[in-house]
Amino acid sequence: MDGHGHDEPVDENLPERDDLYANPGVHEHLWRPTDVDPKAEKRAERQVATLFTLSALCTVLFVVCYVVVGPDETLAGFGAQNLLFGLTLAGALLFLGIGIIQWARKLMADQEIVEYRHPARSSDEDRATTIEALNTGIGESGIGRRPLVRNSLLGAAGLLGVPAVVMLRDLGPTNAQVTENPPFPGSGITNTIWDKGMRVVRDVVGTPIRPEDMQIGDLINGEPEGIYVSPWDGEPLEGVALQVNKSKGAVVLVKMEPEEIIPGTGRENWSVDGILCYSKICTHVGCPISLYERTTHHLLCPCHQSTFDLADSARVVFGPAARPLPQLALAVDADGYLVAQSDFDEPVGPSFWERG
Structure with a gap:
């Protein structure tokens, strides 16, 4: 029908549909050399096994590089350990992949199949046929009758788990080891660099803060003075020590009317002139928080909308966070x-397995 609802004329001179789309048929199948020549088949089998063996060798070299090459050594201007890790692991995966491709191209069954479209849900007969075809494919892959290919593949693939196990060693020492022998102040997951008498300073600029510097409704992002002047040696923290303590020690200072504060048990003297201090790290997954609504005293995490009532010991009022923000007790020097x-009387950040 046309756009006005009328039947469109049919040209009787048009050829039948079968004349327009003739069946081209299937071209004559070309057999691979490995299908007709036993020597080529054996040669291809050895090639595949060699590739799998090279993959396994690269995996072993990965472990050797981990043990022999130090993290501070360089090679061609790059970190030698990371460079060798990348090359050996890439080689292991590359040779394994090429071996599988060669196996499929040269040794697995080579058949041409024509299959017509069928409904989305296959019939029970089709499902049974599929399972049968799958079992046939497994048999035709030759994995059962080609032990050299099978064993070299299993060896190469099995060894790929070794780098993952080896690299677990780089997760670092346990919290108990760090607590017993801390490499720098504030190390470990159960404590921070905060200590008795340490000043609260403004983030980035590092200037100390007086109570009279803040007005009702203010929020200031703060840091421990210890990241600028180490409590161990009086020198500024650098590198990993600086980054760890900046992330763990970050706080927010807010000022409200003292009568609006609902102190927690034992926290009656933790504020100064209506100024409260809390960890800036969300207790859900550790996002930094600073979205403050001064009329409700609510602090919102931008990541997953966890909301904390800073007037009521940072109690969770909305969102996925399960614990209030840790509070830092304040005083004036x-x-x-x-x-x-x-220091905080509890670990900062999201929960973990050792946390009460």
Whole structure:
């Protein structure tokens, strides 16, 4: 029918559909050399096994590089260990992949199959046929009657798990080992660099804060002064020590009317003139928080919308976070600057297996 609902005329001179789309048929099948020549088949089998063996050798070399090459050594201007890790692991995967491709191209059954479209849900007969074809394919792959290929494949693929196990060693020492022998102040997952008398300073600029510097409704992003002047040697922290302590020690300071504060049990003296201090790290998955609504005293995490009531010990009022933000007890030193009374009384950040 046309666009107005009328029947369109049919040209009777048009040829039948079968004349327009003649069946081209299937071209004559060309057999591979390995299908007709036993020597070529054996040669291809050895090639595939050699590729699998090279993959296994690269995996072994990965472990050797881990043991022999130190993390500080260089090669051609690059870190030698990482460079060799990349080359050996890439070689293991590359040779394994090429071997599988060669196996499929040269040794697995070579058949041409024509299959017509069928409904989305296959019939029971088709399903049974598929399972039968799958079993046939497994048989035709030759994995059962080609032990050299099978064993070299299993060896290469099995050894690929070794680098993952070896690299687990680089996860670092346990928390108990770090606590017993800390490499720098604030190391470990159960404590931070905060300590009694340490000043709260503004993030980035590092200037200390007096209570009178803040107005009602203010929020200030803060850091422990210890990241700028180490409590161990008086020198600024650098490298890993600096990054760890900046991430763990980050806090937010807020000021509200003192009568609006609902202190937790034992926290009656943790604020100074209505100024409260909490960890900046969300207790859900560790995102940094600083979205503050001054009228409700709610602090919102931008990642997953966990919301904390800072007037009520950072109680969770919405979202997936399961614990309040850890609170840092504040005091004022002899020079009138805000300082910590101690470290946090609980670990900061998201929960973990050792946390109560």
